Amino acid sequence: MKDKRAIVVGAGLGGLSxxxxxxxxxxxxxVFERNSYPGGYACSFVxxxxxxxxxxxxxxxIGPPGNRGSCYRVLEGCDVARRVEFLPIxxxxxxxxxxxxxRVPHGWEAAEEAYCDQFPRERKGISRVMQAMRRINDASAxxxxxxxxxxxxxxxxxxxxxxxxxGITVAQALDREMKDxxxxxxxxxxxxxxxxxxxxxxxxxxxVANASYIEHGPYHVKGTTQALSxxxxxxxxxxxxxxxxxxxxxxxxxxxxxxxGVVTGQGGRHKADFVVCSANPITTCFSLIxxxxxxxxxxxxxxxxxxxxxxxxxxxxxxxxxxxxxLDGHEFFINEGYDYDDxxxxxxxxxxxxxxxxxxxxxxxxxxxxxxxxxxxxxALVDYTPWAHLPADRYRETKDRIAREMIEATDRRFPGxxxxxxxxxxSTPITNMRYSGNPGGSIxxxxxxxxxSPPFRLSNRGPLERLFFANAWVRMGGGMETCITSGLFxxxxxxxxxxxxxxxxxxxPATG
Amino acid sequence: MALRDLAxxxxxxASIGLVLGKQMVADSLADVRDVEPGLPDExxxxxxxxxxxxxxxxxxxxxxxxxxxxxxxxxxxxxxFRAGQFFALLCEVGGVRTSxxxxxxxxxxxxxxxxxxxxxxxxxxxVYLCEEAAVGDVFELSGPGGSFYHEPxxxxxxxxxxxxxxxxxxxxxxxxxxxxxxxxPRVHLVYGSRTLDDVIFEDELAAMARTxxxxxxxxxxxxxxxxxxxxxxxxxxxxxxxLLDGAEGKTFFICGPHAMYGLCTGALEGLGVSPASxxxxxxxxxxxITLVEGWxxxxxxxxxxxxxxxxxxxxxxxLCGEPxxxxxxxxxxxxxxxxxSGECGVCRSQLVSGEVFMPASVVLRKADVAxxxxxxxxxxxxxxxxxxx
Numbered sequence: 001m002k003d004k005r006a007i008v009v010g011a012g013l014g015g016l017s018x019x020x021x022x023x024x025x026x027x028x029x030x031v032f033e034r035n036s037y038p039g040g041y042a043c044s045f046v047x048x049x050x051x052x053x054x055x056x057x058x059x060x061x062i063g064p065p066g067n068r069g070s071c072y073r074v075l076e077g078c079d080v081a082r083r084v085e086f087l088p089i090x091x092x093x094x095x096x097x098x099x100x101x102x103r104v105p106h107g108w109e110a111a112e113e114a115y116c117d118q119f120p121r122e123r124k125g126i127s128r129v130m131q132a133m134r135r136i137n138d139a140s141a142x143x144x145x146x147x148x149x150x151x152x153x154x155x156x157x158x159x160x161x162x163x164x165x166x167g168i169t170v171a172q173a174l175d176r177e178m179k180d181x182x183x184x185x186x187x188x189x190x191x192x193x194x195x196x197x198x199x200x201x202x203x204x205x206x207x208v209a210n211a212s213y214i215e216h217g218p219y220h221v222k223g224t225t226q227a228l229s230x231x232x233x234x235x236x237x238x239x240x241x242x243x244x245x246x247x248x249x250x251x252x253x254x255x256x257x258x259x260x261g262v263v264t265g266q267g268g269r270h271k272a273d274f275v276v277c278s279a280n281p282i283t284t285c286f287s288l289i290x291x292x293x294x295x296x297x298x299x300x301x302x303x304x305x306x307x308x309x310x311x312x313x314x315x316x317x318x319x320x321x322x323x324x325x326x327l328d329g330h331e332f333f334i335n336e337g338y339d340y341d342d343x344x345x346x347x348x349x350x351x352x353x354x355x356x357x358x359x360x361x362x363x364x365x366x367x368x369x370x371x372x373x374x375x376x377x378x379x380a381l382v383d384y385t386p387w388a389h390l391p392a393d394r395y396r397e398t399k400d401r402i403a404r405e406m407i408e409a410t411d412r413r414f415p416g417x418x419x420x421x422x423x424x425x426x427s428t429p430i431t432n433m434r435y436s437g438n439p440g441g442s443i444x445x446x447x448x449x450x451x452x453s454p455p456f457r458l459s460n461r462g463p464l465e466r467l468f469f470a471n472a473w474v475r476m477g478g479g480m481e482t483c484i485t486s487g488l489f490x491x492x493x494x495x496x497x498x499x500x501x502x503x504x505x506x507x508x509p510a511t512g
Numbered sequence: 513m514a515l516r517d518l519a520x521x522x523x524x525x526a527s528i529g530l531v532l533g534k535q536m537v538a539d540s541l542a543d544v545r546d547v548e549p550g551l552p553d554e555x556x557x558x559x560x561x562x563x564x565x566x567x568x569x570x571x572x573x574x575x576x577x578x579x580x581x582x583x584x585x586x587x588x589x590x591x592x593f594r595a596g597q598f599f600a601l602l603c604e605v606g607g608v609r610t611s612x613x614x615x616x617x618x619x620x621x622x623x624x625x626x627x628x629x630x631x632x633x634x635x636x637x638x639v640y641l642c643e644e645a646a647v648g649d650v651f652e653l654s655g656p657g658g659s660f661y662h663e664p665x666x667x668x669x670x671x672x673x674x675x676x677x678x679x680x681x682x683x684x685x686x687x688x689x690x691x692x693x694x695x696x697p698r699v700h701l702v703y704g705s706r707t708l709d710d711v712i713f714e715d716e717l718a719a720m721a722r723t724x725x726x727x728x729x730x731x732x733x734x735x736x737x738x739x740x741x742x743x744x745x746x747x748x749x750x751x752x753x754x755l756l757d758g759a760e761g762k763t764f765f766i767c768g769p770h771a772m773y774g775l776c777t778g779a780l781e782g783l784g785v786s787p788a789s790x791x792x793x794x795x796x797x798x799x800x801i802t803l804v805e806g807w808x809x810x811x812x813x814x815x816x817x818x819x820x821x822x823x824x825x826x827x828x829x830x831l832c833g834e835p836x837x838x839x840x841x842x843x844x845x846x847x848x849x850x851x852x853s854g855e856c857g858v859c860r861s862q863l864v865s866g867e868v869f870m871p872a873s874v875v876l877r878k879a880d881v882a883x884x885x886x887x888x889x890x891x892x893x894x895x896x897x898x899x900x901x
Contacts, residue, residue, distance in 0.1 A: 036848065036860045037877075046857075046875045047659055049788075227879035234883060242823060245860070245901070246848045319788045384555075392558045392592055404665060422788040424665045434556040 006494065007032065007262050007272040009249040009288070012040030012436070013480060014470035015278025016232035017487025019241055020078035022276070022494060029241030032264050034248025039229025040278065040436055041443065042480060047423045049370050050317030052377065053224045055443070057193065057331055057359055058093075060209065061481040062086045063216030070212070071481040074488050079238070083231035085222035087364045089330045092213055095189040096334045096413060102186055103329065106217040108134065115187060125177035129187070132173070135161040136204065137211035162204070166455055170198035170206045185338035192333070192357060192381050193479065195308040195444045197340035202453030205477070212481065220330070220364040225480070249279070252288045252467070259289075259467035274494050276468045282439050285463060298463035305452060308478065309347055310429035310441035314378040314403045317423035322360045322374035326414045332358040334413060344381075350390070350398050352405040353380035358414070373422070378406050384429035384440040399426050444478025445471065452477075460489045468493050559591055561654075563602075566590070566625060568649045574712045578630045578678060579642055580617065585624075586650060593620055593656035595685040596765075596793075600850050601627060602652040605640045610841045612637045613657065613796070613851050615682035615767070617713075619689035625653075628712065630678035634799070657850050660767065660793040662686055662697065667763040668789070672756065673701045674747055674776050676768020677710065682793060683767065684713055687727065691720055702755055704732040704747045704768065708740065730755050747772060749779035759783040767793035794853030794873070797835045801892055804871045808894060811869075817893040821845065822864050822900045836868065836888040836899075847888060847901060854890030861888050866897030 006022045008015045011033035023029040037043055041055040061071025068076075075081035092106045104114045112130050116123045139159030165173070170191070174184050188198040190213075194205060221228050233243045247268070252275055253261040259275040277284045282302055285294045318325075335343070336354040343355035362374040369375045390398055403426045411418040432441030446452045458474040461467075470490035472478035477486075566583030573579050583590075593599070593616060602611040618626035631642035660682055662671060673683045680703055690696025705711045711731060721729040732743040732751060745751050747768075756762075764785060766776050773792060780790055798804055802813055813833020819840075820827040830839035837859055840847055849859040854874030863884050868891040870876075876887065888899070 036858050037880075044877050044879065046877060048791075051878060223879045223882060224877070226877050227882065230879045230883040230885075246858075319786070388555055392589075395559060396592060396594070400665070407665065421666045424663060425659075430555055430559060434560055 004028065004273045004498065005030070005271065006274040006276060007249075007270055008276045008278060008470075009252070009262065009284070010040065010278035010437075010471075011035075011038035011229070011233070011243055011245075012278035012471055013042050013229070013232075013483040014472070014486040014490070015040075015276065016229060016236070016243075017074070017078060017080075017484045018276045018278070018468070018470040018490040018494075019243070019487075020080060020232050020235045020239070021488060021491035022274075023236045023239035023241035024078055025491070025495065027274075027494075029236060029239075030270065031236065031241065031243040032247050032249045032262065033243060033245050034265060034437075035435065036245050037226065037229070038233050038243055038245070039226060041432075042225035042229045043435075044224035044226040045425075047315075047425050048317065049373070050375055050423050051224065051369070052315045052317075052375060052425065053361055055311075056221065056225045056480060057357060057379065058089060058213065058218030059086070059221060059480055060212040060218060061216060062219040064088065067216060069216035071484060074484050077488065078232075079235045080228070080231050083234055084228050086219045087222050089218040089220055089364045091329050091331070092218060093190055093331045093333060094329050095186050096332055097182065097185065097338065098336065100182070104186075106214050108214055111214050115183065118186065119180055119183040122178055122180060122183055125179070126183070126187075129174060129177050132161050132165075133207040133211050133214075135159070136165050136207040137215070140204070140208050165204040165207055166202075166453060167450065168203045169450065170201045170203050173203040173207075174198065181338045185335065185340060188340065189333045189335065191340060192355065192379075194448050195381065195478070196448055197344040199341055200344075200447075200449050202448050202450055204455070205448045205453045208454070209479070218330070220361070222365060249288060251290075252277075252284070254289060254293045254464060258465040259462070262288075272466075274466050274468065274497070276470050276490050276494065277462065278471050280438050280442075280445065280471060281458065281462070281469055281473050283437055284469075289464070289467075294463045301458065305458075306447040306449065307440040308442045308444035308447045309381045309383045310432050311427070311443055312353070312380045312382045312399075312402060312406075312429070313427040314406055315423075315425040315427070316376045316378070316407070316417075316421055317369065318374045318376060318417070318420040319372070319422040320374065320416075320420040321372065322362055322376050325416050325420070327358065327360040327363070327374075327376065330360055330363040332360075334358060334410065347381050348383045348385060350386045350402065352402055352409065353382065356380035356406060356410075358410055376417070378410055380406065382429060384433070387429045395428075395430070399428050402426075442472075442478075445473035446477075448477060460486065460493050466497065558588070561588070561591055563652045563654055564588065564590060565650050566653050568645060568647050568651070569624065571645070571647055572626075574628060575630075575710060577642070577710070578628060578712050580626050580628045581641065581645060582618075583625045583627060583651065583653070589623065590625055590653075591656065594661040595620055595689040596661035596682040597656040597658045598660075598682070598851070599625065599627070599653045599655035600657070600852070601637075601641075602654065603637060603640065605637055608841055609846055610637060610838070611654075611849065611852070613655075613853065615658075615660075615685065615793070616656075617681040617684040617688075619685055619692055621689060621692050628678065628681045628684070630712075654850060657856055658793070660765065660791060662763075662765075664697075667697070668761050669697045670762045671697050671699050672759075672762050672764045673699060673703075674752075674764065674766045674768070674772075675701060675703045676747065676772040677705060678712065679768030679772070679793070679795065680712055681767075683765070684717075687717070687720060691724055691727070696726065698726045700728045700730070700756070702730045702732060702747060702752070704734065704772070706733070707735050708733055708737065746775060747779070748775050749782050752776070752779045753783060756783070759785050762789065764790045765793070766790065767795065770795065770798040794851055794855045796853050797838075797890060798871070801833050801869070801871075806872065807869055807892075811894055817866075818896040819893060820896075820898040822898055830893055832893055832895075834892070836886075836891045836893060839893075840888065845901075849889055852889045854887045857887060859888050860885055862886075862900040863891075864898040864900050867894045868892055868897060869894055 005028040008019045008031040061069035063069035092104045094103045139162035247266045249262045261271040357379045361368045429441035468490040470487040476482040565586040569584040570582040598613045614627045617628040815832040828843040850856045
């Protein structure tokens with residue numbers, strides 16, 4: 001297949017994964033990336049003696065040897081897994097509420113026990129919810145293997161939970177089984193990973209994503225996710241592909257409704273049989289292709305979807321071990337109450353957030369920072385809209401104020417933290433936009449609401465023939481495991497075109 | 513059980529109705545909240561433009577060898593920066609497209625940017641800017657960059673600035689902005705120069721020291737005239753321990769010529785200052801790379817090495833004693849860059865074969881070390897090499 005050439009637009013995780021699979025299949029692959037490093041959000045940066053993980057909190061779908069998860073298998077399939085070291089994180093998360101703190105381990109029984117210990121009277125409901133999550137997860141694994149239309153037709157009879165989960169929110173699923181608002185807040189406290197509060201978040205997405213963490217445990221990447229991204233590049237190049245840095249695609253060429261090549265920032269014009277976009281579909285359609293060349297239906301489908309929120313990060317290098325300050329785990333969620341809708345609404349202002357993650361990177365990897373020091377990152381979800389309307393000269397004071405207030409509030413829970421700050425770097429939705437090019441600095445592509453849950457997300461097939469997407473905006477959605485998987489799906493679609501077997505893809509309605 | 517299933521079923525039907533209703537509301541909202549495809553770029557551009565033009569509005573001769581180019585925006589205002597940060601100034605000198613990073617010496621509260629340049633005897637760009645640049649010239653800038661600024665969240669309220677020669681420029685921006693605010697931290701500037709005539713901004717600094725109780729200035733001159741009554745010598749351990757009123761609880765900033773860093777760092781260590789409270793500005797390649805720790809003594813800086821760029825037919829001869837980025841530019845190969853001090857990583861490239869020397873001050877990601885990446889702006893070929901850009 002050396003005579004077939006694929007061009008990948010952007011070296012985000014989805015693009016890298018698609019490129020690695022395509023290169024292994026023998027296609028000639030060129031990845032064009034405008035930044036000086038690969039990975040998109042999966043990267044690191046250095047300030048003084050500290051190196052910071054830019055985005056990863058917990059990687060799902062890895063699992064220990066003998067119980068490898070889906071993400072690990074996708075990484076094996078493109079010869080990346082062996083180039084990276086994954087470090088297990090012992091707990092799933094620790095929730096801190098004003099009136100209680102609960103450490104939730106991974107593993108189905110252990111996690112259930114932790115919830116039940118805090119809310120013993122709701123044991124029955126907790127157990128029913130956990131069982132439903134397991135059934136949904138198992139059924140969704142089955143569903144992903146479906147290749148025959150007859151199997152798809154019988155699925156509703158075999159997997160009622162799965163089908164039902166597509167139409168309800170997390171809150172709807174829990175309201176039937178749990179009473180205490182504290183329990184609901186605790187059980188769903190990881191919702192920040194998925195960008196919407198339980199009242200709007202797809203139950204299917206929540207169940208499947210959480211199941212992946214619970215079953216295989218969360219992982220950290222040794223040497224940060226930059227090591228993962230670099231490993232992708234190495235695999236691509238070992239298989240004859242090339243990753244061109246500082247040379248982003250500025251336009252995608254189209255002839256007869258078909259993507260035929262790209263023009264890059266350094267002026268290169270490259271013909272291609274297939275174009276796979278790691279870049280988001282909005283920028284791809286509106287600036288790289290041009291809206292006049294994109295079918296109107298597709299543009300409408302884009303406009304009808306909601307862009308997920310962005311993040312505000314306070315990256316801190318401490319001149320002291322974080323464990324000594326009470327940070328005896330990897331991931332903590334600080335909550336000022338149980339009301340997740342209130343937490344979500346606050347994200348559309350520049351007020352201090354009332355829900356954020358505290359991540360201690362030295363917990364899983366004691367060598368993460370120099371001896372005697374540690375790296376702790378505060379992450380809150382925020383929407384870009386208030387930042388878009390902020391005058392340029394008020395940008396810094398606003399970000400500094402929020403960072404100071406978050407540090408103060410975190411210090412109340414982990415006293416001494418603010419006395420050990422050696423380096424502080426702050427990122428906002430504008431920072432996310434700058435490095436990812438994502439509209440709104442979104443970390444998840446489109447929202448995971450009911451219309452944006454995995455079955456209803458946009459397809460990996462783009463609006464033009466021979467144009468594909470491999471990123472958070474399409475199936476399977478946002479997050480690292482899902483982006484990596486998206487690359488595999490895009491590769492699968494390219495192979496269907498190559499082999500002339502669109503098969504089931506033709507029968508199923510094109511979503512979006 | 514059956515009843516429960518029935519109830520669930522009814523609930524689901526109700527849910528679907530609710531979902532559809534919500535979706536209709538969401539759809540109508542989406543129509544209002546239009547996708548604005550150009551917006552991200554606009555928002556990013558006004559804070560971090562890739563390039564911004566600046567016109568030389570005025571040239572201020574500061575000393576016999578130093579001048580300030582006052583740049584004003586040509587179109588859009590300059591992006592905001594923090595006092596102490598730098599911009600890269602792009603120029604073409606003798607047919608070579610290159611750039612240099614310069615700390616801004618004016619405070620962020622002005623609409624203009626002052627770039628203060630000292631002409632280095634063996635300089636390339638500095639000679640051009642001091643001799644050729646004229647009022648009306650337009651330069652492209654990129655930036656701002658760097659983390660050499662006062663950060664109230666981590667720094668003490670008592671700052672000690674150790675400046676050498678033209679390394680005073682980022683401090684000038686900081687001191688001027690604190691004076692503007694009149695509520696800044698306490699600042700002690702210890703400023704070393706060779707002769708009195710070399711001192712930049714002397715009058716303004718002296719005036720600020722007189723009028724601002726929170727600002728103290730000490731000039732240290734290594735070759736002063738006989739009648740000079742101030743401090744004589746260098747910013748070494750005895751000098752600093754005599755000038756500093758204790759070091760505890762203070763945050764130190766160092767910017768100056770390469771030789772100064774070793775001297776000051778050693779002196780501060782002796783005073784019991786922890787490395788975490790010392791900030792050092794990256795200041796470009798050293799004048800003589802062979803004096804840097806770790807340089808293999810058997811390699812002469814005049815030795816020639818062949819540089820191949822993978823994926824192209826391009827190859828050329830480079831001097832082992834010259835940064836790879838400079839050799840690339842001399843040979844017409846443009847590589848996007850910013851700090852030219854090994855710090856920012858914008859020129860990050862892959863070393864495919866051969867060996868380069870990078871000083872310990874170069875800041876690489878751990879994963880980049882593991883996978884064989886280099887920062888060409890501070891990499892010196894030790895023999896024939898192949899790189900991937």
